[in-house]
Amino acid sequence: MTKIAVIGHIAIDKVIDETGQRVQLGGPPAYTALSFGLLGDRIHAVSKVGDDISKNFLRQLTDLGMDAGNMVVEGAETTRFVLDYTQEIRVLGVESVCEKICSNDIEDLPDAALITPIIGELTDCAVEAIQSDVLALDPQGFLRRRLEDGSIQLQPWRDRELMGRLDVLKASADEVKLITGESDPRRGTEKIRKFGASVAVTTLGQNGSLVAMGGRPSQVPAYDIDVRDSTGAGDVFLGAFMSEYLRGDDPVWCACVGSAMASLVIETNGARIDSTKRDVISRAEELLDCVVRV
Structure with missing residues (x-):
């Protein structure tokens, strides 16, 4: 059993879709x-969470x-987000943001750490203080x-020093475009590696993901299922990966497991999976049988 640090805000998500509106636990640590x-x-x-968080959500975090x-x-x-899925493209809003995570919050990290900000909550000093082996x-x-x-509002970002320390960078195609300036996901994924990340993974929604680690990238398909709630899919993908x-x-197998895990979470609402490890591996x-080089 490996202990893995996840650094970023927990969130409470107000999700609006064709079934109505619901409030659920969210954020990368939960997923x-x-x-x-x-x-x-x-x-x-x-x-960090505020003292406005409900006992039920605290219990979920403990569980x-x-x-x-x-x-x-x-x-x-x-930190509270509004996610509106009633439009053709998801509309994202923020109602509140919790206190920032600072360097003095970064202590006693395990050997592996996932840096997962959601709304600028990590100070520069906090990022510099994250020194895990992986x-x-x-x-x-x-x-x-x-x-x-x-x-x-989305904005370009490029921290070459941080990217040079990374073993894995996972981002969506839109995010890769903002980081690299490349509109083609394949070229963007390869450029992320040139910036220093050992493995670059670009998620493509229903088209799966691209994995680059030297040589031609591989495309891992998405598992074909009916989507109930896509919130958190990228987080469970990265966690499983x-x-x-x-x-x-x-890394290609890791992406297959990530894609499988994502397919299971989007079959439910919120930070919940009603399946077993056997289902994930299956x-x-x-x-894996459908992976292609691109």
Whole structure:
């Protein structure tokens, strides 16, 4: 059993879709913990929530393996997102942002750490203080800027020093374009590697993901299922990918497991998976048979 740090805010998500509106636990620590738990690993969460968080959500965090009580900041608000799926493209908004994560919050990290900001909550000093042997990054929170009306504006980001320290960088195709300037996902994925990441993974939604680690990238398909709630799919993908990667598995297989795990979480609502490790591996094996070089 491996302990893996996940550094970034927990969130409360207000999800709006064709079925109505619901409020659920979210944020990378919650979703990656699902993957870790199913694959036999443990989370070391470096996160903060406000004292407005409900006892039910604190209980969920505890059930996911986190020391939830020590995350509560008195007088602060929990980070809260609004995710509107009623439009053709998801509309994302922010209602509140919790206290920033600083360098003095980064201590006693395990050997592996996932840097997973969601809305600029990591200070520069905090990022510099993250010195685990294996580092992975989902840069989404570095690419988002909150406007006064609560809407989110995307912005370019490129921290060559950080990318040079990374073992794995996972980003969506839109995020890769902002980082590299490349509109073609394949070229963008290869460029991420040139920036220094040992393995670059670009997620493509229903078209799966691209994995580059030297030579021609591989395309891993998405598992074909009916989508109920796509929130958190990228987080469980990264969590599952890193669980396998830390066991020394081939990055293409890691992406197959990530894609399989993502397919299971989007069949449910929120940070919940109603399946077993056997289900994950079975779907991953199906996907592995369909991997192609691009």
